[in-house]
Amino acid sequence: MIELENVGYGYDGAALFSGVTAHLAKGSFHFLTGPSGAGKTTLMRLCYGALAPTAGQVRLLGKDVATLDRDAIALLRRKVGVVHQDCQFLDHLSIRENVALPLSVSGRHAEIAGSDLEELLAWVGLSARAEAMPAQLSGGERQRAALARAVIMSPEVVLVDEPTGNVDWEMSQRILRLLVELNKMGKTVLIATHDMSLIRAAKSQIQARVLRIANGDIQAAGADL
Amino acid sequence: MMYWLDQIKGDPEANRIVPPSGFTASLTVFTAAVMAFLAVLALSLSMAAGRQAAQWDSALSTSATLRVAPGADAARDLAAALRILETTQGVRSARPLSAAEQQALLAPWLGSAVTLEGVMMPQLIAINSGPDGLDAQGLRLRLAAEVPTAVFDDHQDWRAPLVSAAKRLRLLGWISAVLIAAAMAAVVTLAAQASLAANAGVIAVLRLVGARDSFIEQAFVRRFSLRALVGAAAGTALALIALLLVPAAPSNAVLTSLRPEGWGWGLAMTVPLLAAGVALGATVLAARRALGGLT
Numbered sequence: 253m254i255e256l257e258n259v260g261y262g263y264d265g266a267a268l269f270s271g272v273t274a275h276l277a278k279g280s281f282h283f284l285t286g287p288s289g290a291g292k293t294t295l296m297r298l299c300y301g302a303l304a305p306t307a308g309q310v311r312l313l314g315k316d317v318a319t320l321d322r323d324a325i326a327l328l329r330r331k332v333g334v335v336h337q338d339c340q341f342l343d344h345l346s347i348r349e350n351v352a353l354p355l356s357v358s359g360r361h362a363e364i365a366g367s368d369l370e371e372l373l374a375w376v377g378l379s380a381r382a383e384a385m386p387a388q389l390s391g392g393e394r395q396r397a398a399l400a401r402a403v404i405m406s407p408e409v410v411l412v413d414e415p416t417g418n419v420d421w422e423m424s425q426r427i428l429r430l431l432v433e434l435n436k437m438g439k440t441v442l443i444a445t446h447d448m449s450l451i452r453a454a455k456s457q458i459q460a461r462v463l464r465i466a467n468g469d470i471q472a473a474g475a476d477l
Numbered sequence: 478m479m480y481w482l483d484q485i486k487g488d489p490e491a492n493r494i495v496p497p498s499g500f501t502a503s504l505t506v507f508t509a510a511v512m513a514f515l516a517v518l519a520l521s522l523s524m525a526a527g528r529q530a531a532q533w534d535s536a537l538s539t540s541a542t543l544r545v546a547p548g549a550d551a552a553r554d555l556a557a558a559l560r561i562l563e564t565t566q567g568v569r570s571a572r573p574l575s576a577a578e579q580q581a582l583l584a585p586w587l588g589s590a591v592t593l594e595g596v597m598m599p600q601l602i603a604i605n606s607g608p609d610g611l612d613a614q615g616l617r618l619r620l621a622a623e624v625p626t627a628v629f630d631d632h633q634d635w636r637a638p639l640v641s642a643a644k645r646l647r648l649l650g651w652i653s654a655v656l657i658a659a660a661m662a663a664v665v666t667l668a669a670q671a672s673l674a675a676n677a678g679v680i681a682v683l684r685l686v687g688a689r690d691s692f693i694e695q696a697f698v699r700r701f702s703l704r705a706l707v708g709a710a711a712g713t714a715l716a717l718i719a720l721l722l723v724p725a726a727p728s729n730a731v732l733t734s735l736r737p738e739g740w741g742w743g744l745a746m747t748v749p750l751l752a753a754g755v756a757l758g759a760t761v762l763a764a765r766r767a768l769g770g771l772t
Contacts, residue, residue: 322768323689328688340682344496347675356490357688401686 260307406477509708523650567611705756
């Protein structure tokens with residue numbers, strides 16, 4: 253699903269990390285952890301083609317992201333659900349419209365009025381808040397709405413950046429349960445987080461692997477958790 | 478062609494998803510209105526100058542003057558000159574001006590109170606030729622041989638620079654119209670860039686969920702093209718009303734009217750469409766440049 257081969261990335265000539273190699277198989281559940289500033293978000297952005305690596309190769313769904321033009325990357329992103337830490341909504345659209353946004357931009361207008369959207373909103377527990385505007389939602393509701401938007405196109409891969417950064421323990425467990433459910437449906441899940449309690453909670457429910465990025469390198473870090 | 482039609486038609490979803498941005502909307506409409514107003518005036522000036530050049534060229538190319546010197550043999554020379562003119566190829570008519578007509582010609586300089594009686598005045602002959610002109614070279618040779626005191630003037634010396642000036646004026650009008658279109662393209666580009674920059678967050682979200690650049694482009698392109706069309710239509714209407722309020726020149730006036738004539742009205746009507754086309758092209762380029770710089 254996602255293959256990183258000797259991937260390097262740097263800002264303004266300074267290397268953030270280099271020689272990163274990792275393979276995320278279909279249906280796997282991975283955490284990406286590490287200290288703040290280690291490059292977790294950057295690595296996530298490399299995974300869905302928002303950034304191009306300065307060295308090495310990123311293959312997403314079998315395609316070398318660096319060789320794709322913007323149109324091809326756009327089409328690839330329809331198969332990859334992404335949840336940012338700040339959720340990134342369009343503030344002038346309702347939650348229902350924001351969740352349906354991937355359908356709108358890909359021309360699948362007929363499905364917007366379909367029952368799948370309602371089921372999805374119910375799955376994340378936002379049926380009653382569907383007509384609310386993003387600014388009216390709590391942190392947990394925003395995360396769940398962003399997750400619904402990320403999976404509305406039935407992506408093969410779901411990338412989530414710091415899903416529990418702005419929510420309490422109870423809500424973080426609820427979000428984790430949704431992500432575990434997605435994984436059980438066969439989705440490949442990659443979560444960037446520095447929340448060790450989230451990782452422990454996940455490992456008690458599912459076979460999750462942990463990748464730790466630190467000092468410019470990445471390594472499997474399952475044993476110490 | 479289909480691409481451009483799609484851009485104008487736009488995607489209703491894209492229009493709904495990208496929020497309208499405040500000041501750039503009114504800026505584009507206002508600029509398009511002003512530029513269209515100026516473009517219609519420039520085109521009208523250009524067309525008027527073209528008509529003027531044609532009118533002067535046509536009027537002066539079919540008229541000429543023969544001047545017979547005063548003196549003891551003036552009557553004989555006049556008769557000889559008229560005889561020569563009768564047999565000159567291309568001469569349609571030749572008529573000696575009366576004393577009153579000659580005095581009227583001098584009135585602007587001498588006034589009408591001065592009498593020319595007793596003043597040695599050359600006799601002028603007004604010549605009208607057909608549309609193909611007359612045989613000036615042959616006429617000059619015959620006059621030199623038979624009436625050496627006569628001077629033939631086909632107005633070429635002052636007709637050529639006058640017509641040339643009118644043609645230059647027409648060219649300047651067209652250049653002005655092109656510069657106005659370029660200025661409008663620049664302003665629309667700036668407005669589109671401002672709008673794209675203001676919507677960078679929206680664009681980032683759209684890209685995140687898999688929107689293609691063409692989808693994002695359409696929202697901006699259609700919006701700016703329609704604004705330019707509406708603004709330019711208003712500016713063109715105002716310019717045409719202004720031109721209609723300019724008094725029409727009488728048929729014998731030296732200067733022609735600024736009002737468009739015939740196909741000129743149709744050309745003026747195309748200004749809003751041209752403005753929309755300029756805005757469309759400018760926004761497509763601005764959007765591509767902006768989207769190329771965003772991840």
